[in-house]
Amino acid sequence: MSITLNVNGLDHTVDADPDTPLLWVLRDHIALTGTKFGCGIAQCGACTVHLDGQATRACVTPVHLAVGKQVTTIEGVQSSVAKAIQQAWEELSVPQCGYCQSGQIMSATALLDSNKNPSDADIDAAMSGNICRCATYVRIRAAIKHAAQQLS
């Protein structure tokens, strides 16, 4: 079935079953592969995208629920908050293997969008849905704080 999605500001029309998870439409139909697959059951956060600015697990979001909304992926985050997060990630050398980091950056951006100065507890609460098997958590915490500081 033909579905039109707005992703990173552009309309894409794809032929997919409306129950197909958004993740696979992004990756396989629209060739935006920055959003990653890690678990498929909303346990790891690797697939995190923004739906109208809200951090959302694309692996459990049927594509029809994204119709009419603004989908933002790692390839399309442009806000000053997102840029500050990406830069902090580079400056503090957060990524190890890097596979989880698209999702981490999308979750961290959503956190700073709603909370300009998060505490450790706020960071833990907002980021505990994002697994990093390389356990870069020490630096994720530091980089979120660093970005918050840069933005203030």
Place this chain on the structure above:
Amino acid sequence: MKFLLAEPAASQPSRRDFLKCVVVAGAGLTLGVRLPQASAQDGAFLAEDDSFQPNAFVRIGSDNRVTLIMKHLEMGQGSHTGLATLLAEELDAAWEQVITEGAPADTNRYKNLHWNAQGTGGSSAIANSFEQMRTAGATAKAMLVAAAAKTWQVPASEIQVSQGVLSHTASKKSATFGEFAEAAAHQALPIPEELVLKDPKDFIYIGKQRLTRKDTGKTDGSAQFTQDVKLPGMLTAVVAHAPRFGGTVRSVDDSKARAVAGVVDVVQIPSGVAVLAKDFWTAKLGRDALVINWDDSAAFKHSSVDIMENFKALAKQPGAVARNDGDTASAMKNAATVVEGNYEFPYLAHAAMEPMNCVAWVKPDGCEIWNGEQMQTVDQANVAATLGLKPEQVKINMLYAGSSFGRRANPASDYLLEAVHIAKAKTNTPVKLVWTREDDMRAGYYRPAYFHQIRAGLDKNGQPIAWEQRIVGQSLAAGTPFESFMVKDGVDKTSVEGASTLPYKIPHLKVDLHSVKLPVPVLWWRSVGHTHTAFSTETFIDRLAHTAKQDPVAFRLNLLADHPRHHGVLSLVAEKAGWDKPLPKGWARGVAVHESFNSFAAQVAEVSVKDDGRFKVERVVCAIDCGLAINPDVIKAQMEGSVGFALAPVLMSAITFKQGLVAQSNFHDYQVLRIDQMPKVEVHIMPSDAKPTGVGEPGVPPLAPAVANALSAATGQWFDKLPLQLEGSV
């Protein structure tokens, strides 16, 4: 992971290694260090016709790009940053002009000099490449200098190189690397004896600074993992595996799968039934619609509980001897006190962040693979054998790996061969095999379960005089091509390492082993044997210290007089952690020290315990001696990551079997560490000018015993099982 395909010594590169220069048409200079076995009489490699072979480490384009070709897999351990540091250091390139690129499978040119094979593991990337990469960088620089000297008509010795720029002060000339790239390709090779590597005091990158990488694509989604590969006409395959190891397909009804719109084909392969479609989701729907009648008659049907009971029964009998100093039996009789401990360790999944996957494109005369490739030589041979090809007909592209922890270095090449079998059935069509998390967790290759039994005797002064340790578990090497050199006299070194190498001065010491054959597929898991031996030995040492009424740090230091590097990191960590300083109420400290992969790591863990038995690891202080620190920030990152990685099995990760079925399936029931459980981590690097050694694994072993020892100090309870469970907690 750790293995040797041959004795390492002979393959160390020397200054006399033959160097090769290849003119890359119009593009500049490609240089590589020839390896010793490509001997001088092998004049063929100077011929023009191999000039396009990507057989080198440095490529400098006329666009001033410096491409460094990485022979090791980057899976998060920082190998690319490390190797690039070594190359850029001697080349005097500007860090910003450097990009890295994965090397192809080519054992001769890109072998791990500590193995006789191409591959990444055993925390060996820096250790084996230290001289080789610096020599490659220095050679490139010498040829650029020679080219500039010739053009400018000035002595080479007067030319300075800094940050990718060649300059001659007197004549006020300067040029970028790019400007001289092509001319440099026509220079003679520097005479190896005249190639002088930098004095460490002149290092600009090594040991100096945090080298941030902006070229990795890991913050904007552009990094290419196998999961992201797209090829024209490519199909995605999802496979139904037997629910029990050893199960086979009795019959399959694929009509419903084929009825799923978009399913292209269903093929039966040795490891199960594959459904192919243009995209993952369709293939998965197809896979879920398969009706398979599995033949479990010969399959593995045991439960974890029975396996452990069997191990315990075996532990009553002597095993194959791994180490035997003195006479433990008589010494034990003379002991004033004898202490005993039994330890149980479950199977563990690697649970790499990127579930296993592989792209294979089989053609009549060859095969091309895209993979987070960790063991080229073995995979190439296995793929070739499966397809009836020669190894050189198998081209392997090494992409970034979404972590591995040993999983991608499998002597059986399991998931690669699965992809190849499917791709063979679809010859000429590229196929991407994608495992779901459930497939990844249930299709095997686990850190084996183990049982350890330790008895030690103390004399009347509390000095340990005898130590007997028996280990029971599956061998990693048995049944693999590595068995012949990894197993000696019935002892698989990887089952006992860390115990058989116990550094403490105990005059009578015996370690023996029962290697149990079970059909559960097993594999090295970040730090291999040390994952369990460090826990049993380092918690047991604390028990002995407690019995002897001595401080755990002082007790260890006294027994480590002959091991200065253990002694060094232990002293350092105790000092930095403030071992003797008071802690808040309900908090306690524990310590552990352990050598693995020629690096020495000590950690102090601080835990807080609540009245209801819940506890939190609050802070971990690490000291690491890995010789000369190439990238201090990467070392720090590896220690931080090791702490988080190693904490998961202490708190909660375990793979268990019920009648042969794996009980866990995904991150909700195989739990791994999350950010709210991550302690603060502090890292101290021991200053050293010893040869650099690895850091990917050595931070893992001490963590579990340090945490358990802290909890013992807090609660008075001894821990003999992982994941550990506090009495009174749920």
